[in-house]
């Protein structure tokens with residue numbers, strides 16, 4: 001019976017893993033059914049061919065946070081200034097506004113998102129909007145809306161218009177029952193923050209859309225990211241950014257985590273390069289759609305020790321924030337990223353000493369400019 005045959009095909013396809021050599025694209029789109037947004041049965045989910053698209057047209061959501069402006073400038077070097085559109089719900093500072101296309105986009109407004117994708121012929125979407133771990137605990141309902149409902153909108157728009165979609169996940173997608181030292185790609189994930197829960201949801205939904213609709217979903221679990229020119233947005237790893245600002249500005253730093261709290265961390269240049277590398281990786285090299293990436297792992301005491309080598313007068317004190325400490329104590333201490341290294345050649349450039357030298361050089365030149373003005 002035809003109906004039975006189709007159902008069996010779909011069921012087999014959905015239950016096979018990519019490791020078996022099964023790819024979403026082997027299933028004709030007419031067998032896929034409709035998406036929650038009533039995508040037509042004969043929709044072609046890869047309508048934008050990637051031959052057309054060595055010239056990608058890129059949209060970044062939530063682009064005014066710690067990572068988005070750096071990502072835009074990195075991608076503009078690759079695809080050209082006008083082909084990378086930064087978006088957010090906040091007003092951009094002048095230097096960002098003048099540096100390339102900026103557009104208002106609230107990811108909770110599905111029609112607005114669709115209009116932007118259509119009018120600008122977007123081919124790649126980097127979905128950065130989120131409420132981070134500590135801020136999310138302070139506003140659970142907003143975090144649930146932005147991190148979960150917003151993701152649903154992005155997934156549907158991406159599936160409908162054949163986009164390649166990048167969604168960052170995080171070390172925060174693991175919890176106290178996950179193996180913490182090291183944490184592999186596939187293990188128990190029972191996070192206890194709304195941020196972590198929403199990121200596990202994003203990983204699973206993205207992978208579901210990949211298997212079910214052929215959406216080209218790619219996801220990296222970032223460690224805590226350290227950057228000099230952008231402030232963090234309310235996370236648990238923020239201390240590792242703030243120590244550099246405070247060390248250079250005041251010679252003092254009060255840390256909100258205990259000195260022996262070990263967490264995986266990465267310098268922003270490595271993070272942005274990994275993001276572009278996984279997006280450009282040939283589909284056949286990806287044995288998974290969600291990968292851990294790692295560079296280094298340190299405690300506040302170890303970071304302070306390294307900074308003290310450059311600023312011996314720095315005074316570091318500890319005033320523990322119980323919310324952030326509880327979160328950090330449930331997160332990985334070391335991240336196993338061997339699959340990323342094996343599948344698409346991931347390799348970090350920055351270890352702790354290079355990170356500290358680079359951050360202090362950048363802050364040093366910044367403060368010298370400020371003094372000169």
Ligand SMILES: NC(=O)c1ccc[n+]([C@@H]2O[C@H](COP(=O)([O-])OP(=O)(O)OC[C@H]3O[C@@H](n4cnc5c(N)ncnc54)[C@H](O)[C@@H]3O)[C@@H](O)[C@H]2O)c1
Nearest residue numbers: 062064065066067106107128129130168170222224225233
């Ligand atoms: N920074 C890190 O250490 C880190 C680590 C792991 C994963 N990540 C992930 O990377 C992404 C970017 O992180 P970040 O540090 O730049 O975050 P951030 O908090 O600094 O920025 C998030 C941005 O999202 C925007 N936003 C909020 N609500 C929105 C809405 N309704 N519509 C559109 N935009 C909205 C905010 O205005 C903000 O500019 C996030 O998804 C985050 O989970 C970050």
Ligand SMILES: C[C@@H](O)[C@H](N)C(=O)O
Nearest residue numbers: 132133170235236237
């Ligand atoms: C780790 C990451 O997801 C973010 N910096 C946070 O601490 O919430």
